[in-house]
Amino acid sequence: MVEKLATINVPRIREDFPILKRRVNGKPLIYFDNAATSQKPIQVIETLDKYYREYNANIHRGIHKLAEEATIAHEEAREKIAKFINANRTEEIVFVRNATEAINLVAYAWGRANIKQGDKIVLTIMEHHSNIVPWQQLANEKGAKLEFIKIDEEGHLRQDEIHELIDERTKIVCITHASNVLGTINSIKEITRAAHRFGALVLVDAAQSVPHMRVDARDLDCDFMAFSGHKMMGPTGIGVLYGKSKHFENMPPFLCGGEMIKEVHTTGASWKDLPYKFEAGTPNIAGAIGLGVAVDYLRNVSMETVHDHEKQITGYALTRMTEIDGLVVYGPKEVTKRVGVISFNLGDIHAHDLASIMDEEGIAIRSGHHCAQPLMEFLNVPAMSRASFYIYNTNEEVDVFINALEKARKLFNP
Numbered sequence: 001m002v003e004k005l006a007t008i009n010v011p012r013i014r015e016d017f018p019i020l021k022r023r024v025n026g027k028p029l030i031y032f033d034n035a036a037t038s039q040k041p042i043q044v045i046e047t048l049d050k051y052y053r054e055y056n057a058n059i060h061r062g063i064h065k066l067a068e069e070a071t072i073a074h075e076e077a078r079e080k081i082a083k084f085i086n087a088n089r090t091e092e093i094v095f096v097r098n099a100t101e102a103i104n105l106v107a108y109a110w111g112r113a114n115i116k117q118g119d120k121i122v123l124t125i126m127e128h129h130s131n132i133v134p135w136q137q138l139a140n141e142k143g144a145k146l147e148f149i150k151i152d153e154e155g156h157l158r159q160d161e162i163h164e165l166i167d168e169r170t171k172i173v174c175i176t177h178a179s180n181v182l183g184t185i186n187s188i189k190e191i192t193r194a195a196h197r198f199g200a201l202v203l204v205d206a207a208q209s210v211p212h213m214r215v216d217a218r219d220l221d222c223d224f225m226a227f228s229g230h231k232m233m234g235p236t237g238i239g240v241l242y243g244k245s246k247h248f249e250n251m252p253p254f255l256c257g258g259e260m261i262k263e264v265h266t267t268g269a270s271w272k273d274l275p276y277k278f279e280a281g282t283p284n285i286a287g288a289i290g291l292g293v294a295v296d297y298l299r300n301v302s303m304e305t306v307h308d309h310e311k312q313i314t315g316y317a318l319t320r321m322t323e324i325d326g327l328v329v330y331g332p333k334e335v336t337k338r339v340g341v342i343s344f345n346l347g348d349i350h351a352h353d354l355a356s357i358m359d360e361e362g363i364a365i366r367s368g369h370h371c372a373q374p375l376m377e378f379l380n381v382p383a384m385s386r387a388s389f390y391i392y393n394t395n396e397e398v399d400v401f402i403n404a405l406e407k408a409r410k411l412f413n414p
């Protein structure tokens, strides 16, 4: 099942996450909602506390000591993130609020300047709404066409459609690296090769991959990549847009105002160099610094170990879930082809009812359409439940989850 499992000390890791000591409804918390947002280690929590206690100041503009310290810490975080995803240059890292804003930045700044009537934007049917709606808006405005690569029965992208739909009219391919519903890991290199052959760009939604596996932007050769800090142990309100500097250089700004200008006159303005051209206004300084520390944390554990642990626990959960009568799991059967996300339905129990029963047992799972309604329509299901794992989850927690599922099954189908 898993070839080689790097050693990992989960009990030791769990000590770093104070929230895991909580009880919910009288039971120990089992947090299986990591694809929505992850928990934060004490190192990140203390970094935020220290920033506000000791060196809170606005960055880039101040001459005083606090401003200097805050600026250095903010820019160090950018360097850590550039290294983490193997960007060519630090200025290829733009801080935004979240993956959603990163994708909107590209759709507005690059899209409005480059998409024309009759052009094609290729997406996949498994995209999160964040990687659909900005492109729909752009396509409507410009008279461009959206096309969706569909999936096979196991939740893999259809090879024939990748090669049929990406053609000379395609200007950009926007694809998730890992599905937040099916868990499928998509072969981005194959997509970038297919797109670049026609001069089309590739935007990768890495919201579910960067937190869980080694992601090398240069190796993937994607043109843009978006991810959120809060799903990778960082604070909320901070995210990243990576972009090749040649694209960033040629793009107009997205938001305008202070911080992003070189000069302003009554007749017009000029823009700062990268990455600041895309960072208007006072940024989330504490958030960026906290994300830098989250990256330190993940690097210390090592992304190979994170991924191996999640494959192990996902494999264990998938095997145990086969014990439950009437339980349907979506997505690839092969654990090496997915991240630690398992979406499922249990008989005709509504996903929300199932999530409520789990909550009574102290287990946090998600239910609903998971911001992927086109995928739900394609699969013809109104909703799913989803358990998603991270580095601090254990097989023992999976056992409690399985017992709770069995209890729910008996309750609805005695």
Ligand SMILES: Cc1ncc(COP(=O)(O)O)c(C=O)c1O
Binding pocket: 035, 036, 098, 099, 100, 101, 128, 130, 131, 176, 178, 179, 180, 205, 207, 208, 228
């Ligand atoms: C695949 C994927 N893309 C984008 C997003 C949006 O992330 P955020 O809400 O942090 O912008 C999510 C969040 O669940 C996601 O799973």
